[in-house]
Amino acid sequence: MVLGAIMAILDVTVVSVALPTFQREFHASYATVAWTMTAYTLALATVIPVTGWAADRFGTKRLYLTSIALFVAGSALCSVAWDIGPLIAFRTVQGLGGGMLMPLGMTIMTRAAGPQRIGRVMAVLGVPMLLGPIGGPILGGWLIQAASWHWIFLINVPIGAVAFITSLRVLPKDQPHVSESFDFLGMLLLSPGLALLLYGVSSIPGAGTVADAKVLVPALVGLALVIGFVLHARRKAHALIDLRLFGNRNLSVAVITLTLFSVAFMGAMLLFPSYFLQVRGEDTLNAGLLLAPQGIGAMLTMPASGRLTDRMGPGKLVLGGIVLIAAGMAVFTQITADSSYVLLLGALFVMGMGMGMTMMPIMSGALASLGDQQIARGSTMMNIVQQTAGSIGTAVMSVVLTNQVQGNPAATVYSAVMQGTVPASQVSGAVLSQGRSSLASAFGNTYIVALILIVLCIVPSLFLPRRKLERAEQPQDEVAVPVVMH
Template sequence: MSPKHAAPEPGAVDGSAPPPQLTKNQLTKNPAPTPVAADDDKLDGTVWRIAGVVVLGAIMSILDVTVVSVALPTFQTTFDASYATVAWTMTGYTLALATVIPLTGWAADRFGTKRLYMLALTLFLLGSIACGLAWSIESLIAFRVLQGLGGGMLMPLGMTIMTHAAGPHRIGRVMAVLGVPMLLGPIFGPILGGWLIETASWHWIFFINVPIGIVALIAAWRVLAKDEPSPSESFDFVGMLLLSPGLALFLFGVSTIPEEGTFASAKVIIPLVVGLLLMTGFVFHALRRQDHPLIDLHLFKRKQMSVSVITMSLFAIAFFGAMLLLPTYFIQVREESTLTAGLLLAPQGIGAMLTMPIAGRLTDKMGPGKFVITGLFLILIGMSVFTQISSTTPIPLLLGALFINGLGMGMTMMPIMTAALATLRHAEVARGSTLMNIVQQSAASVGTAVMSVILTNQFLSKPAIQAAKAAQENPAAMANVPPDVLAQAKAQVQEQMAEAFGTTFWVALAILVVTLIPAFMLPRKARETVGEEPAAPVVLH
């Protein structure tokens, strides 16, 4: 959501303030509905039809994050690229998501939610088709960015559309509807991706979006209300031009370290320095700009917001970066099919599905700190199993660790978001939601880049892996090698690959331990409210 999704000006704490999802312009066209009785808060047929349109878009956006995770080894083989390079198909997508989140609210007022939603669907569809037709890893990464620009708008726009249709008194039911793809995506995404790669080809993990997107476009055209756009408040284009390229250049520099083999390379240092300068420039710009900055850094004056941002950043870097490695482990080390790898990841999604709704309901009553700390300890238990991973680790043990990880993740994400927004005024909640969602997406991108760099460096340091790579490039030299020697060499390669994964998981574990420090600063008691209820957070991914 954009910072402008707050009706009153900063400082207004009037209990009658509209929810932050509605902007000034949108409120004049969509006035808040009259309060209704408690037994009259069910979603009617019209709202359910709109929900169907929104969920279709959300499913495509969220599934495309998880579907691609099992395809990374396939991309390595198909395009003869390193893991750090193919990981950019994930990093570029999530960076694009983060880039358009703050733009969406401003553009919704300027052009109308229906038009913008259909534009987002169209961008996502065109990006999907282009990804399926990609001829190189560079073109695939570029098309994933295009796809992410469309996908990033679908969830915040869907929240705005649903809030307008259902009214603020039914926001809980709206969040429940939009939560379905969030919970099911991590379970079915890897399975769907693995099945499509096994039965068809990697191209179809992108082409599958075409029929779904066409149905969503037709449904949006027929179901969504006609737009009445009006002039909107200014958008921080300077901030966007500083922050987005800055973060992208910084991550590009980090991701280039393995292929250069050293930090002291112009291809590494130049983008790193330029990226840091751009991000530093954004900080000064955002602190000076009082009128709708891209990210409202003044919110860091709130201690609880600062602590939550630090906790979310460290958690997302460690957890999402590390979990992206598992499909590659199952496929390259255990020689499982892509479909089997997807199925093996399901316990984590199931664990999150069990605890996320419970944590979401009880956080307000018991305080977010208790859930976040408990969730982090569960993840530490699960992650410690992966630090000891080998080429023969029992699969049931790994599945159990994944399930524990999922339980912990479900108890961590929503409570951190709630802790960040709990002490903000109504006028600040939308800006806080924007900040937290950008932090989450950007930190996940950083985690993907960092973990892929560490894993690639570990591969480069293993002699058996390098010898096997050299042998693949010269198959004639392997023609007279006895089969038993080849089998022994293969087992040695797999074991060294497993060691590389284990070392990378150790790094993730260390970051999670550090995450406990800010987590202990989160409130561990129920928030007391006086005169008004805390506004519901807007969680995008």
């Protein structure tokens, strides 16, 4: 499961480092090459909603093996792309496979662990979720410098082959359940709805404002389709996403907490490497390495958090983790152009410790109390929430930072110099120095927004369970009826 998760998550951040390389290789604009990221995200949003139904209908092992094969095939095709158009198309194939890997992995591990051990196994699955944003820039920068951009995709082939063979031998034989008829109307509403909503949200940084037609039209159409799905699902007995799951108090509270947390923390994660790249002038490899303390902090707390979640529920752990993240984020609100690296890396370490105590315990709290037949749908729902909220958080932080920079002429000039659009020789040293300080202040002001959102997470976290979780009784209509043959 971890091998599959590593491929899916690393591929998002590895490609982000290669965007300037794609611009040079394919003689394309940044807006065009950015579609290599957007196409992958939209494919994820399209396929995730149907994963729960497909897992019940065809079996988790078969579907997991299929998703690995699809992802590896997409990776191999990306490595031989001859132009930006085919690369974007092949990234879509990758996303269709990658979108199923995480919810399927969570479903398989949750069912295998049982409610008494779910915290521990979710902590293991949480490692690639955390290290992806940290290790991706490091790996991507190194591969591009040491070999070529093709290897950021080719590296998935051997990893995928090992994951496929191991899964084939290790995972138990499929026992698919007699599934209800497929909710075609639900799919036609939810999948394109999520894709359009995320497309509109992801267009905000490029447009610079929410009021742009490129943002509003797809986002509003997508939102209308999602609302249409909610109205449809409330009337249908076996909808694509079972909204009856929100009748489980633990899951409802966890969804609210995860939404706020993903908007705040995932958005802030975007800013950390950007500060080191744009203000401190580090290259992509060094910027990635400077984020390593965050991963180290998480690896220290995540295993213990998993065991403690099994014993005492997620409530106290998540609250403590949010406090640690807020303490580390407070340091970044005071950031300057010459802030001590020791102080910044220490703050990242503290935030990493908080991260290890937060995200996976929240998911564990949601899934541990679900019945066995509800787990596939529950994990699908949690992945939709995380993907959507993370995209919103990234867009919000990008817009806040962009507006902060555009409101300061010196910061705008310095940012243009760092991006290579304005030659440094045409700008005086005094303007560069002032612009560097102003850009650092813009980052600090943006971190204030992230800190406020993190603090708001405390409110729903107070309602998370603070005792050992027990799996809920399954609804009567979902309990298998034994049949005696004469």
